[in-house]
Amino acid sequence: MYQDQRPAYDPESIEKKWQRIWAEKGTFHAAYPSDKPKFFGLVEFPYPSGAGLHVGHPRSYTAMDIISRKRRMDGYNVMYPIGYDAFGLPAENYAIKNHVHPAVVTQENIKHFREQLQKLGFSFDYTREVDTTDPRYYRWTQWIFLQLLKKGLAYKAEMPINWCVSCKCGLANEEVVGGVCERCGGEVVRRVKSQWMLRITDYAQKLLDGLDTVDFIEKVKVQQRNWIGRSEGAEVDFRIAGTEDTLRVFTTRPDTLFGATYMVVSPEHPFIEKYRALIQNFAEVEAYRETAARKSDFERTEMNKDKTGVELMGLKAIDPVNGAEIPIWASDYVLMSYGTGAIMAVPGHDTRDYDFAKAFDLPIVEVIAGGDISKEAYTDVQDGVLVNSGFLDGLRVADAKRRIIDWLEEKGLGTRKINYKLRDWVFSRQRYWGEPIPVVHCPHCGVVPVPEDQLPVLLPNVENYEPTDNGESPLAKMEDWVSTVCPVCGAPARRETDTMPQWAGSSWYFLRYCDPHNDQAFASPEALGYWMNVDWYNGGMEHTTLHLLYSRFWHLFLYDIGAVPCREPYQKRTSHGMILGENGEKMSKSRGNVVNPDDCIAEIGADATRLYEMFMGAFDQAIPWSTNGARGCRRFLDRVWRLMDTVREGKGFQKALTPLMHETIKKVGEDYEAMKFNTAIAQMMTLVNEFNAVGGCTPDELRTLILLLAPVAPHICEEMWETLGFGSGLAFEPWPAYDEQAMKRSEIDIAVQVMGKVRGHIRVSPDMTDEQAQRELPGRDDVLHFIGDRTLVKLIFVPGRLCNLILK
């Protein structure tokens, strides 16, 4: 059985063989219906770029593959699906340059991606593949949009949006990073355009509340909470002197109302236009307003340290609590898009107001004691006590807040108010390669949804994909397609020519996996009822405030209209760290440090590649690639392969190895579950080293190791399983069990410390209790010699670990 002439480990042939067998047998097709408990493991589906798979993809995909494979061994009916998020700018830009239809490029790229994924041996169910650009898929993306429209959550608005000068396209707030375009790094400017918007702000509170019900890693929750940015406070009306009119502000510090010494409105605030006639220095105000408008987002961020502004001469506001007349200023440190676009300024207790007051020599009044407002604003809200504040004097901040809001509400001067930083989602894109927004503009009926039975609205073939300078989609030039009739009144009408952003298709793809071929609904209620929600979703941190938030929003909405059975789409969310180049920098073509997974597979095989990606470091941390490290993982698999030549006779585990075997079963299982793949693999390496140290392993020992290693390195394990005659196919073999009792060793070494410092080791029984230790150890020769001629004051015994001698 264990002949000498075994061929060397040859990953290429083994991997091809098992990939073929898995495909032919449909090993990883998720069964439906099924009586087994289900497990739905999800990874972010790739954008099929022309560059092919990146080594970052297998990091996430292998991790969830390990979990999925282990779940099968645990007896679950597992669905581990994959698809392609294939709409998007790169394919379109490629099309512009090379005059190929984006659909053609996309299909080629998908084919290439699929081949690369298959070469890595992921246990994906390829029969459930989705492609967001397939009309049978985007039909339902459009359908969901129509439901949002029906409920008033999609609307068209004329508003200033983020415009990327280089992509010639509008962007969502989430797509502007550091004042520049997330995708191309190009300049982003404000541009007023009529845009489709989604009212994600209506779901701000639900998105926040839902986080308490799911098992997401904490930093994802924190980032989403910060992005949503809930703050509690009050809206307060300030009377404009000499009029019946009021100016409303939002504040989180109504307790400081007595300290308001001026007001500020945003330069875009309609208030300025309204009181144009009363503003004595209107020309100056208007000049300031124009300067502010010309600044791009980037400049605004850059220049945010120095306060600028102009007083609206001739206007005064009246503080509602003390009747004080205070000046009104315009400044771009106040944003039109948050709160009411106007603030009461309390320079004594707000850093920005303080800077502004210093710059323009405005009065600063202390209303909270505890700081030194001659030096800086005192913003502490814990310990402060109110002063100079009439009926609030002597109260602590928290109490003063409650008191003043009650007072304002009673007098009709203000109300409690909660604000969010989250803004509505800019949903239009003026580009070709996206889902057409399924509405028609009729001169008589206005915006008319395309009837659901006429979906999908297909993307027409155009000749030129070039975005236009006037901000219109390339589709606008397709007169044949644009002109249509109104579905309601039959009059000539025009189609919407904007398309959806790339985030649309990925906002619901996990639902389609549940029932991917359904042509009556996006998925059947039964299939959704069985599979949803996603048990475990792994993906990148970079999607926390984009895809992950958007898809939660869509799903919460679908739940509200009864289209899905559960509130939250994802039960558990984990995140992998980025793989950096060998030089420790981010991998990029321009840095020349990109590692191609194909090259790595060609050199060391798919199993070793998977193993290395899991072993290289902690899963959630960024790690530089190391070619030598990868080779070390290949060496480990070579050693595992050669274990077949060292198998010796014998049932069960060798006596000397029994505790280690059970410890390894325990640790590997637990570490996989905690995504501590690096330490799980280290433990298996230790075990293999130990096999070699004792001169070989028994069939049962090798069998166990194969099962433990199989989720990480499935091909070599299947091959060894078959070669050793354990059976055909191990994908559904039960996961090995361990026995705590069997981990006990007959004797162990524990450390002897003197005053907390390790001085030596002694051999004791692992069961030694504290009582036994106190009785037996002080008299033992190998302990006595550490005591010497000093006196033992105290002996601290930690069972199984050490004893510490306190001497005098």
Add this chain to the structure above:
RNA sequence: GCCGAAGUGAUGGAAUGGCAGACGUGACGGACUCAAAAUCCGUUGGUAGCGAUACCGUGCGGGUUCAAGUCCCGCCUUCGGCACCA
């Protein structure tokens, strides 16, 4: 500025308050070989010593504890996110 994570050998990284450096890489020495590769065995935190051994050592400074990489207080640095959000 605010929020979050992290600082450990040459290097990637391990360590429920209990023997710091598991496992891997690299380096050095040895075996096998005509030789090399591959493989196997050994050594590998620093300083002193032939040596047993001693002292030092987890970003810096304090503290708690029999015992601190781990807990507390005060800093420094790096990375990620947000950023005039009232």
